[in-house]
Amino acid sequence: MRDPREETIPHADGSGFNRRDFLRGSGAAVAVTALATSEQGATAQDAAKKNVVSAKAQDVTLNVNGKDHKLSLEPRVTLLDTLRDDLNLTGCKDVCDTTNCGACTVLIDGKPTYACSRLAHECVGKKVTTIESLAANDPVVAGFVKHDAQQCGFCTPGFVMATKAFCDKNPGATLAQVRSGLGGNICRCGTYVGITACAMELVTKKGGK
Amino acid sequence: MATELKVAWGPRKDNVYLGKEITRLDGVEKASGAAKYAADANPKGCLFAKVLSFKGGAGKVKSLDLSEALKVPGVKAVHAFVKEGDELQWDGALVAAVAAERQEQAEDGVRAIKFMFDAMEHFVDEDDLKGAEAAKRTKAPSERSKGDVDAALKSAAVVHKGHYGIATISHMCLETHGSCTRWEDGKLIVNHSTQNVSGTPANFVSELQKQHNISVDAADVTVLCQFVGGGFGSKFAADDWGVAAAKMSKEAGRPVRLMLDRATELKIAGTRPSGFVDVTIAADKDGKIVAWDSHHWGSNGGMKGGNFNVAQMPYVFGFDNLKVKGTGIMTNSGPDRAWRAPPHPQLCALTDTAIDDIAAKLGKSAVDVFLANIDKTPEKLQATYVAEIKRAAELIGWAKKWHPHGKGGDGDIKRGLGMALHTWGGRAHAGTCTVRINPDGSVESLSGTQDIGTGTRTAIAMVLAETFGITLDAVKVRYGSSVYPRSGPSGGSTTIGGVSGPNRRAAISALGKLFDVVAEKHKVDGNSLTAKGGKIWSGTKEICTWKAGCGLLGMMGIETTGEGPKDDGLTSEQVGGVQMADVSVDTKTGIVRINQFVAVQDCGLIVDLLTAKSQVYGGLIMGIAYSLTEEQILDNKTGRYINADLENYKLPRIGDIGELIVEMYQPDSEYERGVIGLGEPPVIACGAAISNAVANATGVRVPTIPLTAKRVSDALKAAKA
Numbered sequence: 001m002r003d004p005r006e007e008t009i010p011h012a013d014g015s016g017f018n019r020r021d022f023l024r025g026s027g028a029a030v031a032v033t034a035l036a037t038s039e040q041g042a043t044a045q046d047a048a049k050k051n052v053v054s055a056k057a058q059d060v061t062l063n064v065n066g067k068d069h070k071l072s073l074e075p076r077v078t079l080l081d082t083l084r085d086d087l088n089l090t091g092c093k094d095v096c097d098t099t100n101c102g103a104c105t106v107l108i109d110g111k112p113t114y115a116c117s118r119l120a121h122e123c124v125g126k127k128v129t130t131i132e133s134l135a136a137n138d139p140v141v142a143g144f145v146k147h148d149a150q151q152c153g154f155c156t157p158g159f160v161m162a163t164k165a166f167c168d169k170n171p172g173a174t175l176a177q178v179r180s181g182l183g184g185n186i187c188r189c190g191t192y193v194g195i196t197a198c199a200m201e202l203v204t205k206k207g208g209k
Numbered sequence: 210m211a212t213e214l215k216v217a218w219g220p221r222k223d224n225v226y227l228g229k230e231i232t233r234l235d236g237v238e239k240a241s242g243a244a245k246y247a248a249d250a251n252p253k254g255c256l257f258a259k260v261l262s263f264k265g266g267a268g269k270v271k272s273l274d275l276s277e278a279l280k281v282p283g284v285k286a287v288h289a290f291v292k293e294g295d296e297l298q299w300d301g302a303l304v305a306a307v308a309a310e311r312q313e314q315a316e317d318g319v320r321a322i323k324f325m326f327d328a329m330e331h332f333v334d335e336d337d338l339k340g341a342e343a344a345k346r347t348k349a350p351s352e353r354s355k356g357d358v359d360a361a362l363k364s365a366a367v368v369h370k371g372h373y374g375i376a377t378i379s380h381m382c383l384e385t386h387g388s389c390t391r392w393e394d395g396k397l398i399v400n401h402s403t404q405n406v407s408g409t410p411a412n413f414v415s416e417l418q419k420q421h422n423i424s425v426d427a428a429d430v431t432v433l434c435q436f437v438g439g440g441f442g443s444k445f446a447a448d449d450w451g452v453a454a455a456k457m458s459k460e461a462g463r464p465v466r467l468m469l470d471r472a473t474e475l476k477i478a479g480t481r482p483s484g485f486v487d488v489t490i491a492a493d494k495d496g497k498i499v500a501w502d503s504h505h506w507g508s509n510g511g512m513k514g515g516n517f518n519v520a521q522m523p524y525v526f527g528f529d530n531l532k533v534k535g536t537g538i539m540t541n542s543g544p545d546r547a548w549r550a551p552p553h554p555q556l557c558a559l560t561d562t563a564i565d566d567i568a569a570k571l572g573k574s575a576v577d578v579f580l581a582n583i584d585k586t587p588e589k590l591q592a593t594y595v596a597e598i599k600r601a602a603e604l605i606g607w608a609k610k611w612h613p614h615g616k617g618g619d620g621d622i623k624r625g626l627g628m629a630l631h632t633w634g635g636r637a638h639a640g641t642c643t644v645r646i647n648p649d650g651s652v653e654s655l656s657g658t659q660d661i662g663t664g665t666r667t668a669i670a671m672v673l674a675e676t677f678g679i680t681l682d683a684v685k686v687r688y689g690s691s692v693y694p695r696s697g698p699s700g701g702s703t704t705i706g707g708v709s710g711p712n713r714r715a716a717i718s719a720l721g722k723l724f725d726v727v728a729e730k731h732k733v734d735g736n737s738l739t740a741k742g743g744k745i746w747s748g749t750k751e752i753c754t755w756k757a758g759c760g761l762l763g764m765m766g767i768e769t770t771g772e773g774p775k776d777d778g779l780t781s782e783q784v785g786g787v788q789m790a791d792v793s794v795d796t797k798t799g800i801v802r803i804n805q806f807v808a809v810q811d812c813g814l815i816v817d818l819l820t821a822k823s824q825v826y827g828g829l830i831m832g833i834a835y836s837l838t839e840e841q842i843l844d845n846k847t848g849r850y851i852n853a854d855l856e857n858y859k860l861p862r863i864g865d866i867g868e869l870i871v872e873m874y875q876p877d878s879e880y881e882r883g884v885i886g887l888g889e890p891p892v893i894a895c896g897a898a899i900s901n902a903v904a905n906a907t908g909v910r911v912p913t914i915p916l917t918a919k920r921v922s923d924a925l926k927a928a929k930a
Contacts, residue, residue, distance in 0.1 A: 101383070134241055148820060152383070187383075
């Protein structure tokens with residue numbers, strides 16, 4: 001959703017350098033740094049050079065909803081674009097692209113994460129869980145319907161994932177904790193009352209176990 | 210004798226569905242991520258497009274070269290929105306688009322575009338009337354007057370002069386504007402994010418012809434939209450970018466999905482105009498307002514210089530002695546589009562604040578002063594306003610909590626109450642539908658309407674299930690495609706009446722035909738028949754099950770059409786509505802928190818009480834957004850929209866809304882009015898109600914909405930000085 005020209009700093013030779021390219025590049029570099037430390041005798045600089053990932057598309061295997069997917073992706077491609085455009089898992093939405101709104105929330109190794117904040121290459125070896133994995137009778141989905149915690153529905157899957165992760169982790173949470181814990185997502189239509197009621201019902205049930 | 214069924218709603222007490230809380234039928238689809246929006250469309254071979262938009266206040270195109278973009282790997286089509294010499298009049302104006310195999314390749318293509326422009330003078334200070342006049346950016350003002358303002362001012366007990374304002378905001382649809390277009394055998398198919406399924410094909414046809422000399426028959430254009438990720442009044446057209454997608458799609462021979470990026474969305478895909486006003490208001494000792502003299506100004510962007518009509522000010526109240534002047538300002542900013550209840554939130558924010566201040570000057574409670582002037586509101590709403598004010602006051606505990614302005618407590622945190630009221634039409638739009646009763650007992654409704662999140666699909670199913678006495682799951686509602694019978698655009702709270710009227714009419718007509726067949730078979734009078742609980746009855750005698758009755762129909766079943774609106778009492782128009790806010794203001798930081806926010810809202814016959822309440826909650830939350838944090842910020846120096854992202858364009862989160870209390874005002878007299886739209890009204894009074902509560906807490910009027918921490922701090926400091 002980012003305007004590609006928004007943060008481009010033009011160079012004299014006409015090439016551009018932008019935040020996203022940097023973020024994508026550095027993210028990939030972090031992912032390989034762990035491997036670099038095991039190499040003997042190489043200077044840190046050499047190791048870094050050797051492990052700079054090529055900008056070209058490379059084969060990766062992503063585990064999404066318990067299934068391995070073999071894909072060829074450039075290192076700069078976000079998990080969000082991969083899920084939506086390559087795997088057609090469009091429940092996570094591309095809304096802000098700046099890690100503000102939570103509409104792209106998925107679980108990575110069980111932890112709620114903005115899919116726009118992760119590169120697909122970073123997620124190799126991790127378990128990615130999207131809204132599409134939820135059972136048809138999932139209690140969070142049912143709770144959103146019961147409390148009419150949605151209008152246009154565009155923020156809803158992200159909110160459902162965030163609510164699921166929060167309620168699983170915080171049985172017996174207070175209203176204040178719910179309001180704080182679900183503060184990472186934004187709704188424009190104004191469905192917060194229903195979402196709060198849904199989350200309170202879920203944490204109360206779980207807390208009573 | 211053919212069965213003659215009266216077209217009307219049934220007795221309220223007999224309703225099984227109408228007026229009850231029914232969960233939305235597409236709830237699971239949406240909440241489970243299965244619902245597919247235009248932004249999710251990804252047909253085989255789809256290309257992804259990105260736009261290059263203008264970054265500046267105003268400029269003239271010096272050169273635009275897309276040839277390098279076409280050489281970028283993956284890029285399959287490009288499009289120039291402008292040519293050399295064209296003027297770009299606001300930040301975000303479209304320059305070019307690139308379609309590629311992958312999104313990141315389209316971004317590479319956009320970066321490869323060579324675009325040069327000469328900067329031009331810009332003006333973006335929409336609140337600066339004098340500056341605008343000096344820069345020749347104003348249009349000739351319009352004026353109106355009534356009675357004798359000067360005489361009324363002389364004889365008044367109190368006179369108050371105030372300045373009030375409300376900033377421009379963007380629609381901020383979470384699904385940005387856009388579409389996925391494809392051509393199949395010369396026919397255009399568009400997954401379009403729209404509030405106007407039936408009306409958009411013709412718009413694609415005329416714009417394709419006009420802009421790109423591409424001819425296609427309207428009959429060969431299909432627009433599809435089952436779900437739309439927010440519109441709020443901004444998604445009625447094909448739009449230049451949708452038309453460009455269709456053109457690139459034709460050139461590349463591939464589907465093209467073009468959704469605006471977030472920044473461009475905020476800059477060009479719709480804003481709510483600003484409004485500022487200088488008011489002189491006067492009242493007698495009882496709080497009856499005797500004179501109103503105002504001059505308002507503001508910008509509706511797009512270099513249009515429009516402003517709301519002087520006939521609309523002051524809002525709701527038709528005082529005896531009036532002078533109203535309005536001036537439009539031309540700013541280099543994205544053009545406005547209808548924003549939920551245009552332009553009532555602004556009118557209310559510029560009127561009910563002044564009424565609150567004159568009440569304060571008299572030392573009276575705002576409730577008493579609004580009540581003292583109810584005779585100046587439209588006659589048909591007066592009793593409703595009185596009842597709603599009383600009920601809202603009870604719900605918020607006004608009598609117990611109220612204090613004069615500025616007596617909000619001794620500590621740094623001050624607490625206060627404010628109220629405001631509104632009105633809206635909400636008349637049914639023109640629309641048609643087809644209703645089918647199938648021989649197996651299943652029922653269908655087909656119409657080219659859309660469900661923008663208001664619950665249209667659920668409401669249609671409820672109307673048919675109620676009419677036929679069957680369960681909701683026996684009703685299939687088909688909508689969201691332009692191949693279905695035409696229905697109106699979903700704007701102005703017109704949809705609920707626009708679909709419930711035609712569906713009820715078509716269903717009653719179909720039921721009459723079914724009763725004819727059942728009556729003949731069972732040798733009873735068709736006019737004695739009713740359909741309830743899945744059965745067909747003659748008086749209290751069960752004749753047959755619904756299914757068995759439908760089984761008599763033969764292979765064709767029954768198909769009827771319904772139209773609207775009609776003057777048969779199924780739908781009507783004009784609602785009131787009252788809101789009251791209880792806020793706390795931190796005078797050290799300027800931060801305003803909502804403690805409680807009460808809305809009492811009428812809307813005639815309520816179809817689905819659950820989704821109706823959701824509309825009001827949503828209105829209050831959008832209202833809190835534009836009252837406290839949300840605004841378009843244009844930089845004077847560069848002319849740029851500097852907060853066009855979700856980090857700096859501040860919307861409330863789940864913990865920022867306080868306690869919301871919604872009560873639908875629904876005596877039998879409301880039910881008898883028939884169905885009236887509800888989408889707009891609850892978002893109108895929020896700004897004035899919250900601003901008034903802050904003034905009540907602190908004793909200081911923060912002139913311009915949103916009441917950001919800075920504006921509140923500045924106002925408090927200025928008042929001290």
